[in-house]
Amino acid sequence: MASRAFVLVLAALLALCAAAVSVAAQQRPLPPKYRIINPGKYKRDQQMTCDDPNDNKAKCLAKCEKRCPNQCVVLCPGCKTFCMCDFYPGVSCGDPRFTGADGNNFYFHGKKDKDFCIVSDAGLHINAHFIGKRNPAMSRDFTWIQALGIRFAHHHFYVGAAKTPKWDAAADHLALGFDDEDLDVASQLPRFVGARWSPPTAPALSVTRTARVNTVVVELRGVFRIVANVVPITAEDSRIHNYGVTDDDSLAHLDLGFKFYDLTDDVHGVLGQTYRPDYVNRLNVTSKMPVMGGAPDYLSSDLFSTDCAVARFGGGRHQAGTTTAVNIAMVTDDME
Incomplete structure (x- = not known):
């Protein structure tokens, strides 16, 4: 019986630890993600949305700038855009x-x-x-x-x-x-x-x-x-x-x-x-x-x-x- 009680206590502790790890992971900001927009022929193809799961703000809308009409890179969250051909060595x-x-x-x-x-x-x-x-x-x-x-x-x-x-x-x-x-x-x-x-x-x-x-x-x-x-x-x-x-x-x-x-x-x-x-x-x-x-x-x-x-x-x-x-x-x- 003592052995069974020990196993139950150990299982409970492991469950608590797992829950704590899960909560900590949810509280940590997610790493930034980069997405590519290939504008295409129509204006509607130039837009994408991304959001930050760590806040309650509305999703932002990203759009390629005129100086990079063929492709741009979007940083989510935040919807900051970059032109592939600007500033980067190589x-x-x-x-x-x-x-x-x-x-x-x-x-x-x-x-x-x-x-x-x-x-x-x-x-x-x-x-x-x-x-x-x-x-x-x-x-x-x-x-x-x-x-x-x-x-x-x-x-x-x-x-x-x-x-x-x-x-x-x-x-x-x-x-x-x-x-x-x-x-x-x-x-x-x-x-x-x-x-x-x-x-x-x-x-x-x-x-x-x-x-x-x-x-x-x-x-x-x-x-x-x-x-x-x-x-x-x-x-x-x-x-x-x-x-x-x-x-x-x-x-x-x-x-x-x-x-x-x-x-x-x-x-x-x-x-x-x-x-x-x-x-x-x-x-x-x-x-x-x-x-x-x-x-x-x-x-x-x-x-x-x-x-x-x-x-x-x-x-x-x-x-x-x-x-x-x-x-x-x-x-x-x-x-x-």
Whole structure:
């Protein structure tokens, strides 16, 4: 009987402890959550609501600002909005505007239908394929990044925007490939937030949806995290900037956010060089459009080639004591 009484008392104490833990958990403020708005074609698609379960205030309404019409990030609770392409190191958007590791924005126009090395390190190489339109009044192409070709170890990974004549915000325009095989995105990455795919031969690599369509996080554990979002050139963008978009091509391309965890001091490439400890920014940062030149140094023969002039991949340069741990604070870190 004494033993049974002891068990009953112990069970009661455990129940009280569990209740106390539950109450404490309810009293703690929940961690902030980031959500993505992909505005779409209509005004009603630009809004979302979020609330704070810790107060009795009405839900707030968030809406993308005009300066980031294609996508914005909402912090819940509070409904504070951010443009993906503002202020965050490792971001590339539009006519490619990069934000270097030093926090400065610069443009790299490249050339349409060509491939350029964006990051090249001993164990990682990332090329970007550029698409574009030529404005007869200008001496250069309007360009956008259509796809990335990523090499690590003996693997190849492709993430890109599928060519689409007419943009449909409800459709998925994402294209993926691994080791020279195209992924059946519809079946291998179902359309719900949190859907995840990882190859059996490279389990450290994963692709996770952060929106039902067109937005994913590509992660190689301990090496990089890339947020890729497929966006079009809208008729309004084309009208304002004279891009010359036609009905047969919406110029779907990628807006990108990069985070790197283990780059060496010898890293190079259009974006990669800005992570070098000896990098000196010689661009005119006060200019409305500081442009990084030297395109021939970054030109690759194809999307997965490592033959650009500044290539570092597989060069055995990753020596002890040369690794630079890079920890970039980006709003994409906690996105779901």
